[in-house]
Amino acid sequence: MIITNGAALWLALLIPVVVFAYFIRRKIRRRVVSAMFLWDEALNSALAPVRGFRVRNLLALILALLVTLALITSLVNPIVGNAGRVGDLALVLDNSASMSARDANGQTRLQNARELADRIVANKPDEREILVLTTAPDVEIVSGFSKDFAALRRRLERVEPSNQPSELRAALEKAKFFQRARGENAKVIVLSDFACKDADEIVDEINRDPALAAARIGAPVDNLALLNLVARRSPNGDPTFETLVDVANYSDTTAEFNVELELNGELLDILPLELEPNERAQKIVLNSSEQGGTLRARIVPLALDFNDASPLDDERETTLLEFPALKIKLFGDRDLFLETVLEAQPNATVERVAQPPQTLANDELLIISGQTPSEIPNGAVAIIAPTASCNLFELGDEIPETALDGEPLDEGLARYLKFNGQTLRGVRKVTIANGYETSVYAQAPEAPVLFEMRNPTAQDSGRVFVLNFATAESDIGLKTLFPILFANLVGEARGYNPDETFSRALAAPDEANLRRELELTDANTELATTAGRAPIWLLCAAFALLVAAVEFYLFCRRRVE
Amino acid sequence: MFDSETLKKFEFLSIASSRPFAGQTSGSRRNAKLGGGLEFAEYRDYAFGEDLRNLDWNVYARFESLYIKRFQEEGDVPVYCFLDASRSMGSSADSEKFEYAKKVVGALGYISLARLDSVAAFAITNRAEDYFPLARGKERFLAFARFLEPLEPYDAATDITSAVKDALKKIAKPGLAILVGDCFDPNGLDAALERLLSRKFEPIVLQIYAPDEARPSELGDFEFVDAETGVTRKVTLDERAVKRYAKRFQEFLKATRESCVTRGVRYYAAPTNVPFDSILLDVARDINVGR
Structure with a gap:
């Protein structure tokens, strides 16, 4: 047994006080009464032996001492059994x-x-x-x-x-x-x-x-959970979003509920769903919005009596980035096909320029086609089929006909493009100027075909994308990929990654299953709970209360002796 | 004993008697005797030698017969106060019961003296311990008060029957017999009342008790000592015991009242927490106030 509150032992000093109080109380008061015969008749008294009187008073003392001891024990709060060890x-x-x-x-x-x-x-x-x-x-x-x-x-x-x-x-x-x-x-x-x-x-x-x-x-307990909310731009360059809603019903009954989608606080869509017990479902909402902002999804059970225990996993929030506007400046030989493709890009304007601008704003993309200037301006620039060396690279001999060496990377400019095996014309050997970082997305045996250059030391230097082949002279297969290639180009110039998703996973599925x-x-649980149990003090307090009640009852029952 | 305001109030009161008594001198009450009063009583045949002034000449003129017109004589009523002075009257706190009883007797005496009645008083225990002889006239109240003032409870038990028997030896004429006391007589009042009634007295009983006697306020362990007999009891008073005693006490009051009422005796219960003059108003309720 371990005593948890040793200071309460000082209360043992109350015991002599109780005994003292008993002896004070024990002193019988003398009182003259006018008519003893009335008392005798009222209480049916016959003189009881004085010994009985004393015994009964002794019982009162014992009860008072028991109450005191029980209260002291309660305050001392001993812990017994396993918990004590x-x-x-x-x-x-x-x-x-x-x-x-x-x-x-x-x-x-x-x-x-x-x-x-x-x-x-x-x-x-x-x-x-x-x-x-x-x-x-x-x-x-x-x-x-x-x-x-x-x-x-x-x-x-x-x-x-x-x-x-x-x-x-x-x-x-x-x-x-x-x-x-x-x-x-x-x-x-x-x-x-x-x-x-x-x-x-x-x-x-x-x-x-x-x-x-x-x-x-x-x-x-039952719980409905919105496990994930994922939103992304349409991969085909469409400015709308696709939204994935991942929900689960961790209950033993079929749950009917709505998933409400809000964008910037305004209701965007409602998905009515019905899930069987322990069923998990993913729903995709297409073309949800063209705007950026905060997309919030919330589960709303239809049955009022459905006890959805955890409100925390009923709501998810994700941020949709805005689709930025882009001004495209075209310099060089005129290419109607190229212009048409660029004009088809969402939220983009196309302008032909006679001379390449000296500087480019952040929302501008310069596309150089056919005539390569010696100085490439800072900013986002795409060079299609370079014809001459410039400050970024030095052009070598043209490779008459070639093909890709292996598959292109499925990222950056080459995302979604599969043109390995296609015949490429107008590919020229390239030597990159010192100090530029290069990301090659598609490589021919002797020269990079699709690559990106960036000068990490120049603060205002933008990304330069180079398409090192003659697009018009290459195979028709490449032409069909041309719009995708330029969608990638425009997307990269905007600094926007269509694969990028923005989702805040508030709880893992493991956290949502509350059943x-x-x-x-049991032994474990008992040990855990007895370590903190208050096994004695409550019992002692209850015992003290009980004895006090008995004492009061006996007091009320006392008769004349 | 009383201030002048109180005494002035008492002058408007009178103690009712249900029947006339033969007093010693003329007073303000109908007397048992017929004679020279103002209130007509009866006609009677004239007898030779009677005072001709009493003949009703109007009757003679009509019937030619001689009738004497008789009137109710007005006289005083002897009022005998029996003050219980046993030990039990002094057992309550500060002898409040006995002091209260003395005030009541004093007031009754003053009322009677003011109404030209004669008053006597006895301090009784199990016998007549002390005696104030019949006196008449308001000027005798001072002597009456001097008799009452020094009285203390005697060291004797209550036996009302013996006490009344003893007191009656000193009384020549019947009258109102007012018994003022706690009536804690284990033998009861019956014998005493019977004796008074048989001697043509009209008894009135004022039973005085302290509220604490009716329902004790203190609880705990006590050694009770009987004021009358000195017998002791060890008692633990709890709520239940007090309730039972209070019930028995009310039964005792009720029995005393029934004992009186069945004999046509007026009975008044007077707890000491009720002002004594309101008890007197009860006693004198059927009196012509302001007569």
Whole structure:
């Protein structure tokens, strides 16, 4: 048995006070009455032996002493049994997204876990030290090993719920490390709902390892979750977005609900969905918007009585970047096909220029076709079939006919392009000037065909894209790829990557499943809870109350002797 | 004993008697005797030698028969106050019960003297301990008060029957017999009342008790000492015991009242927390106030 509040032992001084008070009370007051015969008749008295009177008063003393002792024991708050033998504790408190789910008592799981942790701290023996770890977004030591009851409670109060998945495995490993350093009586206690990755393995380990104990927080509850919201630009250069909505129904009933999509606070679309128990579904919303802004998706259950436990995973938000405008300046030989392709680019204007501009604004792209000037201006520039050397590169001999050496990269200028095996004409050998970084997307045996140059040292130097082949003279197959090639070019010049998605995953699927079956042994749970249980003080307080009630009853029943 | 304002109030009161008594001198009440009063009583045949002034000449003129017209004589009523001075009267806090009883008796005496009645008083225990002889006239109130003032409860038990029997030896004429006391007589009042009634007295009972006697306010362990007998009891008073005692006390009051009422005796219960003059108003309620 361990006494958790030794200071309360001073209250034992009350015992002699009670005895003293008893002897004071024991003094019988003398009172003259006018008509004893009325008292005799009223109370049916026959003179009882004085001994009985004393015994009854002694009983009152015993009851008073029992009440006092029970109250003192209650305040001393001893801990008995297994809990008393437990040494220092490493307390792992799960504060991940799933712990924001509400349980039947109306509190969140984190609040319930914090209350249990609070009890463990409040009822700890004086010499026990407790370490507190949290699990989300990363493992964090909230409090190092400490005996300071007040400080521990303050730090527990400051544990905030996170919207991130639980790093329970990492937290457990860290707690075990500290536990091992504290000797064999030290224990790790995990307070979690185990809605996390590798939950089964963690529970298995807790069941096997006597140094580990856990209390599962929260009963299985129904939950609808919006697991992912992903939005991207249409890959064909269309300025609208495609939106992927990933939802799951973690309940044992069929769930009917809507997914409402809002852009900048205005309703954009509503997806009516019906999911079977434990069903997960992905829906794609096409052409959702041309605007940029904040896209928010929210689950709205249709049945009013559907208990969607965790509100945190019912909403997701993603940011859509704006599709920037682009001014294209054409210099060089006139190419109607090229002009038509460029004019077809969304949110782009095409202008022919007689001379290449000295400088280019950020929203401008200069396309040089046929006549290569000696000085290429700073900014975004595309050179199609260069004819002469310039400050960026030196042209060599033309390679009569060639083909790609291997497949082009599926990125940058060459995204979605498959033209290996095509005959290329007008390809010239190129020597890149010093100091430029080059990204080659398509390579012929003797020269790069599609490449990009960038001077990393020049602050205002833009990207220079080079199409080192005669587009008009190459195979018709290449011409069919021509619009895609220029869509890529325009996209790259805008600095926009169509594959780029913007999504904020608020919780992992593991966090959303709040009905997970776990095989946590009772012994573990008991150890976890008895470490913080208040087994004696409450019983003692109840006993004191009971004895006080008995004393009062007996007092009321007393008769004349 | 009383201030002048109180005494002035008492002058408007009178103690009712349900039947006439033969007093010693003329007074303000109908007397048992017929004679020279103002109130017509009866006609009677003239007898030789009677005072001719009493003949009703109008009757003679009509019937030629001689009739004597008789009138109710007005006289005083003897009022006998029996003040219980046993130990039980001094058992309540500061002897409040006995002081209260003395005030009541004093007031009754003053009222009677003011109405030209004669008053006597007895301090009784199990016998008549002290005696104030019949006196008449308001000027005798001072002597009456001097008799009452120094009285203290006697160290004797209550036996009203014996006390009344003893007191009656000193009384020549019947009258109102007002018994003022707590009536804590285990033998009851019946015998005493029967004796008074058989001697043509009109008894009135004023039972005085302290509120704490009706329902004790203190709880706890007590050693009770009977004021009358000195018998002791160790008692633990709790709410339940107090309730039972209070119920028994009310039964006792009720029994005393029934004992009186069944004999046509007027009965008044007077707790000491009720001002004594309001008790007197009760006693004198059926009197012609301001007569």
